[in-house]
Amino acid sequence: MxxxxxxxxxxxxxxxxxxxxxxxxxxxxxxxxxxxxxxxxxxxxxxxxxxxxxxxxxxxxxxxxxxxxxxxxxxxxxxxxxxxxxxxxxxxxxxxxxxxxxxxxxxxxxxxxxxxxxPENAEAQLAATAELTLAGELDTALTHAEKALALGGDAPLQSLAATAVNNRTIAEKLLPEFRRMAQQYPDNNEAALAHAMMLRATEQYPQALAIVRQVQEQDPDLLDALLLETHLLVDQGERTEAVQLLEKLVSIYPRESRLRLQYARLLIREDLSLAKEQFAELVKLHPNDGNMILSLALIRYETGDLDAAKPLFERLLVLRQHESAAHFYLGSIAEDKNDASTAITHYRQVQPGNDYVEAISRGTRLLASAGELQHNRDWFTELRRRHPDQSEHFYLMEVQLLSKHEEYQQALKLADRALEKHSDSGRLLYVQALLNEQLGNVTAFERGMRQLLERDPDNATVLNALGYKLSEDEDRLDEALALISKALELRPDDASIIDSMGWIQYRLGNHSEAVKYLQDAMEKMPNHEIAAHLGEVLWVQGNRERAMEIWQQGLQINPQSKIIPAAMKRLQINESLEQHASES
Structure with missing residues (x-):
């Protein structure tokens, strides 16, 4: 300036x-x-x-x-x-x-x-229109826009309309004003297209399309009208016609990026390969446009062309645009190539935003898999220091990561320490109770669950977890049934609670009832643990062929399941599932 x-x-x-x-x-x-x-x-x-x-x-x-x-x-x-x-x-x-x-x-x-x-200066009225539009004061902006039009200015009515179209209530309120201005200035294409945009915002697609095509008769090369027509065709479910029109327009106006971008966006759902070609052309036209580069990089990434995607993400880092997204996907590419060190380096550079938590999850998982527990502790400590308001969440992530790698004792110590700082955290208390149960400390598990129920007596998840655990004790089956019954009343369609009800019925000797519940649970949520329960009840009933089929199904869902082999061992079944599968 x-x-x-x-x-x-x-x-x-x-x-x-x-x-x-x-x-x-x-x-x-x-x-x-x-x-x-x-x-x-x-x-x-x-x-x-x-x-x-x-x-x-x-x-x-x-x-x-x-x-x-x-x-x-x-x-x-x-x-x-x-x-x-x-x-x-x-x-x-x-x-x-x-x-x-x-x-x-x-x-x-x-x-x-x-x-x-x-008041008689058109430039002043236009400046006021623009700033009021940006501020969201659309009624007042329209007043100044109308003054600018009366003074012979070209009011940015389409920009004003674009601000209103995402709010149906505002669009309906302002539509009569846009209609009036379009009628007052019948030769003003800006006013006509703004009116069409408001009609589109209120889902009056045929009327909007009629106006757009009338504008095109006056000015066949007006890109705003051509673009709006393609949007309206999509709105009316005529995607094929929109794609065909854009294909024609792109060939006529090969350097018009707005047309090509709309074409590329539509092709993402129709033809990903062709969409990739269009974004490649857009990148050629705009080699430093981070949005275009990121779009092409993501398409190449999603189609598995990682070698072609990688330099595009690296280009974003050079341009210092979309850096977090670039680091996240470069980390993912490195992880796919088993380069854990490079992947972790990229994941650690992702900043708060859409991919932040996922980057932390992936990076810490890689460190844990490599046995780098101290590096993980340092990372989570840094995160809690950097984001004190998210401290509880990062404690939970670290505890769950340790649990996943069967570091239960360390996980419990960390949960204990976290609860010293977040004593009101129900999530931490729940995780602590589960860890105590995992380590065989049933008394501490029950104490934690009872504390949670004191805070929230109608917590179906806690009722179910405690009831299921108590079902292991022959002397507490009635107490377990009461807890699970209450949980089922609260969430009658929850497959995990239905599974618990089937299991407690089995423990009470009600085998037919147990099978009904367990089959219902398996249909709602095919799961290796439910399969273990259903198979055991069927076996005890004498329906051994069906039991073997259910267990086989469960192992297909989770080949690493320890619950199904444990059930078979408890029932002293020597027949192998592999043999049964081959005979079937």
Whole structure:
């Protein structure tokens, strides 16, 4: 942004005040100041009026700051003087600087002041329209847009409409205003397309499409109309027609990125290979556009072309765009190639966002698999220090990771330590209880579950877990049945609770009832543990062929299951499942 040319009003003040400044520094009396007029670049004229000496120096400092690229100082001075002097030239200057610096609050207030001071200035009305649109004040923005149109300006009505289309209530409220403006300016394609956009937002697709095609008759090469037509075709379920139209348009306008991007996006669902070609063309057209590069990289990644995806993700790191996504997928590619060290390095550089937790999960899992437990502890300690509000979550992740690798004693110690800091955490208390159960400390397990039920008597998960554990004790079967029954009342379609009910019925000797529950649970959620239970009950009933089939099914679901072999051993079954499978 250049600051070399002073606004005409300020230049007039400088010309007026400079002689006075050579005197004894006293500010001239405004009453004694003659009115003058001076030419403004562009052919117009503007009335110059004097400013107090303090204002003059403040604006002069602003211009000097601008020339030295201290734009924040320039903006602050102009912004304050615009409000103080209410001079339209100063307000305009403040607006332009604020918009250049993307200082939205100052830009909004300056633009509104400028539009108020110069109601017949189309540029002022357009500036106010744009800033009010960005601020979401759409009603007021429309008022200024209409003033700009009346003054012969080209109001950004499509941008205004685009802000409203994602909110059905707002779209319905503003639709009559857009319709009225489209009728008032029948030759204005901007107004017509904005009206069509609002009709689309309220799902009046045929009416919107009719307007778009009418605009195309007036201007066949208007890309906004062509793009909107493709969106409307998709809205009406005519995806094939939209794809065919875009294919034709891309061939006519090969360098129009908006058309090609819409075409590529539609092809993602229709033809991934062709979509990849289109994104490759887009990257050629925009070699430094991170969005295009990321889209092409993701398609290549999803189609398994990792070698082609990798340099694209690396390119994003060079451009410093979408760096977290690039690190995440480069980590995933390295992991796929069994390069754990490189994968961990990338995962550790993923920043908070969509892939953050997954990157941590993958990275710490790789470290645990390599036996690097101390590195994991250091990583989780760093995470808890960096994100104290997420401390409980990271404790849980670390505990669960240790449990997965059967480091139960260390996991329990960590859960104990975590509960010292998060004593109100029901999740940590639940995990601690499960670890105690895993380590054979049934008393501590039950104590933890009872504490949870004191806090939340209707917690079906806890009721089920405690009831299932108590079902192992012959003397507490009735107590177990009561707990599981209450859990089932609370969640009658939960397969894990239905499984528990089937198991307690079996423990009570009600085999037929047990089979009904267990078959229902297996249908709802095929699972190796449910298969172990159902197979055992069927075996005891004498339906051994079916029992073997169910166990085989369970092992297909989880070949590493320890529960099914344990059930067979308990029943002293010597027949191998492999032999049974081959005979079947």
């Amino acid at each position: 250049q600051f070399f040319r002073l606004p005409a009003s300020l230049l007039a003040v400088i010309l007026y005040l400079l002689p006075a400044c050579t005197q004894q520094g006293a500010a001239p009396d405004p009453k004694e100041t003659p009115q003058s007029r001076m030419a403004v670049s562009g052919g117009g004229e503007i009335a110059a009026r004097p400013f107090p000496i303090d204002t003059f120096y403040t604006l002069l400092v602003a211009e000097v700051a601008g020339n030295r690229e201290h734009y924040d100082v320039a903006l602050l001075n102009y912004y304050r003087q615009a409000a103080q002097t209410r001079d339209p030239g100063v307000a305009a200057r403040a607006t332009r600087i604020a918009r250049f610096l993307n200082a939205r609050r100052m830009a909004l207030r300056s633009a509104q002041l400028w539009a108020e001071l110069e």
